[in-house]
Amino acid sequence: MLDYVDLEADLSSEEKLIRDTAREFVADKVAPDIGEHYEAGTFPTELIPEMGEMGFFAPNLEGYGSPNVSETAYGLLMQELEACDSGLRSMASVQGALVMYPIHAFGSEAQKEEWLPKLGSGEAVGCFGLTEPEHGSNPSAMETHAERDADGYVLNGAKTWITNSPISDVAVVWARDRSSEDEPVRGFLVETDRDGISTNKIDEKFSLRASITGEIGLNDVRIPEENVLPEVSGMKGPLSCLTQARYGIAWGAVGAARNCFETARQYALDREQFGGPIARFQLQQDKLAEMATQITLAQLLAHRLADLKEAGDLRPQHVSMAKRNNVRMARNQARIAREMLGGNGITADYSPMRHMANLETVYTYEGTHDIHTLILGQDLTGIAAYEA
Secondary structure, eight states: OOOTTOGGGGOOHHHHHHHHHHHHHIIIIIHHHHHHHHHHTOOOGGGHHHHHHTTOSSTTSEETTEEOOOHHHHHHHHHHHHHHOHHHHHHHHIIIIIIIHHHHHHOOHHHHHHHHHHHHHTSSOEEEEOOBTTBSSOGGGOOOEEEEETTEEEEEEEEEEEETGGGOSEEEEEEEETTSTTOOEEEEEEETTSTTEEOOBOOOOSSSTTSOEEEEEEEEEEEEGGGBOTTOOSTHHHHHHHHHHHHHHHHHHHHHHHHHHHHHHHHHHHOEETTEEGGGSHHHHHHHHHHHHHHHHHHHHHHHHHHHHHHTOOOHHHHHHHHHHHHHHHHHHHHHHHHHTGGGGGSTTSSHHHHHHHHHHHHHSSSOHHHHHHHHHHHHHSOOTTOO
16 A cells, blocks of 8 residues: 555554454455445445454444554555545544544433443444534534423534434434533534434435434423533534544545555556557656655655544644645545546446546535634634625
């Protein structure tokens, strides 16, 4: 696999084991059928318990059954999963960074003991409810709200573009607490079998088709007081979760791009035209050289992010730069790889077209490319361009 400046020479034995385990799992269990899942708009849900058994869900957390691996190991895991398909990485990323992380960081001891082992093993599936039909890039304008009553809280509202929601056992829902002064945003653990909740599937997708996407409808859903995440209030809660998820995306996008590169390189070596392999042509070599360079630069950025995260020096703006750059890079290189495959590149037999379509979603979710641009702009100038 492409590692042009030998970054992986510095990996620990545990990091190499996690990388190789994930790579073998993908090759044996997922890759052979992923094209069919993409065409059908399905996810291999039967593999979720096995993914849990192998430690694919939030392995960088500590305690409650999580192995507390390094941030580099976690990044490598996300890279290998997305090298197969963005939908596979999204499932694991949501389960770990957007569901297990907030429970681990902001939950009560009882909440941690109840949910983290089950989510980590894949016995239970979770989803993260932040985006709303009318509020995407500006989640602080959310309309979903909670009001206290004698038994706890009553939730009303709607969330959309929610990975895993139709198969989830629990949703981490962010809502305005109208019972408190200034209506702060708070996190609520909502079991999906409660009265008044719906998790309809979204089928009309041309991208990220091998991922289960849905909505969360909340119509007078009652939850007890103990379902509130007690250790956070305000937008810090959901935004800190997004930083965790974006970190994984910055690594995962490199995996998608790398798979596109490897597919295009092998095709160029195997495909013969005009008396020899097309890899001998200067135009093809130019494309491969540029792809390898851009992927290598993104790998360097991802590895540096891991170092900063381990040291406790990672800022959300660092992650914005990496998410913005690496996803754009992968999106562009997937198109080049598809181009190199010619007409064969539009078939399900080859991965670049699928990656190319998936990356349109990755380019948009967890903060659009433009929003991350403005986050960096604000950090560099001190001026928030998205505020009136």
